[in-house]
Amino acid sequence: MQGCNMKCSYCIVPKTRGVERGRPMDEIIDEIEKLAANGTREVTLLGQIVNQYGIREFPFVDKKSPFVQLLERVHEIEGIDRIRFTSPHPVGFKQDLIDCYARLPKLVEYIHFPMQSGSNRILKAMRRPYTIEKFKSIIAELRKVRPDMYISTDIIVGFPGETDEDFELTRQAFEEVGFDMAYLFKYSVRPGTTAEPLGDPITKEQKEQRNQILLEILRKSSLARNEALIGKNEDVLFEGPAKKGDNMFVGRTAGNRVVIVKASPRLIGQIVPVHFTRVTASTLFGELVLEGVEAGVNVTTSVAV
Ligand code: SF4
Numbered sequence: 001m002q003g004c005n006m007k008c009s010y011c012i013v014p015k016t017r018g019v020e021r022g023r024p025m026d027e028i029i030d031e032i033e034k035l036a037a038n039g040t041r042e043v044t045l046l047g048q049i050v051n052q053y054g055i056r057e058f059p060f061v062d063k064k065s066p067f068v069q070l071l072e073r074v075h076e077i078e079g080i081d082r083i084r085f086t087s088p089h090p091v092g093f094k095q096d097l098i099d100c101y102a103r104l105p106k107l108v109e110y111i112h113f114p115m116q117s118g119s120n121r122i123l124k125a126m127r128r129p130y131t132i133e134k135f136k137s138i139i140a141e142l143r144k145v146r147p148d149m150y151i152s153t154d155i156i157v158g159f160p161g162e163t164d165e166d167f168e169l170t171r172q173a174f175e176e177v178g179f180d181m182a183y184l185f186k187y188s189v190r191p192g193t194t195a196e197p198l199g200d201p202i203t204k205e206q207k208e209q210r211n212q213i214l215l216e217i218l219r220k221s222s223l224a225r226n227e228a229l230i231g232k233n234e235d236v237l238f239e240g241p242a243k244k245g246d247n248m249f250v251g252r253t254a255g256n257r258v259v260i261v262k263a264s265p266r267l268i269g270q271i272v273p274v275h276f277t278r279v280t281a282s283t284l285f286g287e288l289v290l291e292g293v294e295a296g297v298n299v300t301t302s303v304a305v
Pocket residue numbers: 004005006007008011012013014048049089
């Protein structure tokens with residue numbers, strides 16, 4: 001998908017990329033079939049609000065949205081083992097999509113779900129059309145069907161008018177959800193946005209302080225999640241050589257955790273079980289469980305829908 005019909009006050013995308021539009025479903029399926037035939041094991045469906053895919057072009061079928069229909073069709077493609085998508089929005093995130101996590105095993109147990117703020121007052125000022133209660137209730141429903149779900153988010157600290165009380169609500173929600181990863185942004189003005197006239201009244205120091213508070217919560221929750229994997233095995237899709245170390249290779253679990261182990265170039269593009277022995281907040285280390293896996297070709301491919 002390209003473009004966006006939302007009007008978030010801090011964002012320039014609707015102006016620069018135009019209205020929301022999606023590629024025809026058959027064309028996407030055709031492209032993924034070809035990728036799968038060439039060895040691709042994982043695809044990521046991309047859109048500014050990806051769960052809104054085809055909402056105007058295709059009808060609902062059996063109460064399933066066009067995006068859910070697309071997921072079902074991708075799921076049927078032989079050779080594709082992992083399906084990701086980014087980014088969904090609370091708007092239009094309904095039960096039909098939540099149910100997919102129970103019945104489509106190729107849909108990974110990872111979701112990037114932008115929260116932006118935990119204060120309803122600030123969400124309104126940002127023109128984000130949901131409440132923090134709604135946001136948290138979707139996560140609770142997702143965890144009912146996939147208790148092991150890994151969740152990442154986007155947060156903006158220091159939006160104009162964000163008081164200590166507003167930030168405290170963000171801090172509480174951030175801690176309560178227990179995100180596994182997050183992109184934390186310190187607000188800055190984007191020319192041409194509707195928030196531009198509000199200026200940038202929160203000081204750099206305040207933004208930095210708020211950022212550090214969230215970073216520390218994230219570090220603890222991410223480390224705890226990784227520590228729980230020590231002694232366990234999980235399938236890892238190998239992507240390529242690690243930045244450091246002889247014969248060290250990097251891959252990802254279905255939950256999008258970064259894994260570094262001693263391996264061989266033959267494993268690039270392959271999904272191989274790894275036994276975890278050591279972790280940091282951001283990375284899992286361990287050893288291969290199986291050897292002798294055939295060499296693969298492509299690793300992971302993103303497909304714009
Ligand atoms: S932040 Fe996302 S949803 Fe909001 S206007 Fe920008 S692209 Fe659209």
